[in-house]
Amino acid sequence: MNKLKTMMVALCCALAISACGSSDDTTSSNNGGNNNNNSGTTTPSEQPSTNTTTFVKGADVSWVTEMLADGKTFNNGKVKDLDGFMSYMKSLGVNSIRLRVWVDPKNEGTSYCDVADVTKKAVAARKAGMKLMIDFHYSDTWADPGNQKVPKAWSSYTFAQMKQAVSDHTQSVLSALKSAGVDSVEWVQVGNETSDGMLWNDNDISVTGKCSKNPSNFAAYITAGYNAAKRVYPKTKVVVHLAEGQNSFLYTRLFGLLKKYNASYDIIGMSLYPEDSNWSSYITDCIANIKSLKSTFGKDVIISEIGMTWNSSQADSFIKTILANAKTTDGCEGVFYWEPEVYGGWKPADYTAKGWNAYGKGAFDTTGSATTAFQEFNK
Template identity: 55%
Template sequence: MKNIIGKAVLLASALLFSVTGTSCSDDSNATPEQEQTYDMTGFAKGADVSWLTEMERGGIKFYDANGKATECMKLLRSIGTNSIRLRVWVNPDGGWCGKDDVVIKAWRAQQLGYRIMIDFHYSDTWADPDDQAVPAAWTNYTFDEMKRAVSAHTTDVLEALKARGVINVEWVQIGNETRDGMLWNDANTAVTGKVSENAANFAAYVNAGYDAVKAVYPQAKVVVHIDEGNNIGRYTWIFNELKNNNGKWDVIGMSLYPEDDNWKELTDNCLANIKALSTQYNCNVVISEIGMAWNSDQAEPMMKKMVKGCKAISTCEGVFYWEPEVYNGWRPANYETLGWGAYTKGAFDNNGKPTAALNAFGAE
């Protein structure tokens, strides 16, 4: 087959994508691979690989089933992944997951034909159900200043992506696991985006992000993302608050992190909730994050059940595994700073090879 040389011209809705060549994690003496064609369309079989550049800087490599060192995103694509998710922090220590780092990873993903989800945390560090810290530079902002900051940061990052030629941005998350909103400032209820304190503010911040997304990538779908996809009450509470305050979104995002002793119940509930929420709010749903212990023999059946079940629901856009590439006790710098242990719900084994959990993405 004819090799494709030079810069690939990509369309967000491309029917098929093919590419050859090697990249920074390949063996330096590797021979060129025979070109292979990949279908990158349809149901999103995704991976959040936001730690990838930090891992590579530390010398971490990734290996295929035969033990050949292979660039991580190429490896994931070869086993069925077609979409990449990347988080964005405002001013992170070390620059990891900041704007410049995200642009590098997104460009690399697009060169491999991936569709892209950008995940704005609106924080300098982790935003999750327990912590939605305001970026240090925004600490004393008024409500209007905070809205402008959300808009400006969203616009700045997305315009940087667009200027680099990244056109495959299909989804943009406004906030990460915003169980009780985002941009918490408990000292000032007139400013805080905590829903239990001021739901109108949260809706206004979401709308500021929504409008900024549409101004740069009009076709991108805006996601509002909540944790515990098995718990429908979390979703109806916050989306009712958004609806009542004229909040805007296109897709509901879910997280799901089952354990060995509850995955069957949690996946049943999550699949039922996708159907119920799609009907109630007349929108699609995506599993923005999913993961299970890397060495669990239940991870593969869990993932196969979720991928098969989600594919069978017309309003479910896809499933994204969270940081599958982490292995063998690796920790990012900010985990070390925070005193956290290694993340153990990746989907690579201690030899840097994908586990059976990712077989779900290659299954027909």
């Protein structure tokens, strides 16, 4: 996701939430393609080799290969390669790694987060003994509450073609991981921060997966990703991920619509990005939301993203408290920190081109070493 949300994006999100599902009568007549059947059978080799009941203390480190290529090092200069980095993360208490994947990022001027890059990182994470979450954005670039851009190659697709593309892309990426020796993917996230759906094609209401325009399509695309993921890794858990974990209205509304339109998924994913002034109330509201969702929809929850300003005096308390509360909440599988390894004002090329500030909610200090806040993961 683009972590540096502008006021315009926030306004768009608010409008989308209030509108979500208001246009049910506009759904396409050809949306009967939902298939909730779980294809494939599980063989012993496909069983996860790690203990999936262990509380998740994870990190999304999708930027790491780009940082290494830019000459960044970690652990005060001691770590200079990918395998070393994954081992360092493991030593910090991380037991799970989350990796985003874009459809064809070359259309946006980069090769990072394509299938080859994701495979390299996934292999290194499994070599270090960590579990994996693969985060499908279904876009050539960032997908988040204000941006769910259709991949360039899919821009003229019909509903049926779009649903097939979701299936094919999901299966292709996961098959590449499996062929590279990745024996298990514990979670597959179908869409990133899909607070108002995904694959927005507002020019064609029969195709768009925008929830406020066509919730039936959104449910169909989720199910297409679900079925494809299960064909490759039958034991994987499929996650539907929204922003604003403290916002119970958003979650109840959207997951109510997914239930109405028979979407198939296993787990609810959340993001949580507080500031110094509100982190305590955010945690309180987030935990209450998790309990409510578990009761209402019967689904477990995983906090797919958290972040706090790296040098905040409140960061230690925030991370300690969110980990403690999540671990003792029935139905919460764990927590992932988003890009903790970012430090020293580093930013990728597209950040520079767009004039955004560098991402500041990592959890490493200016030497590329974990701050005391992130070291809470090792307790």
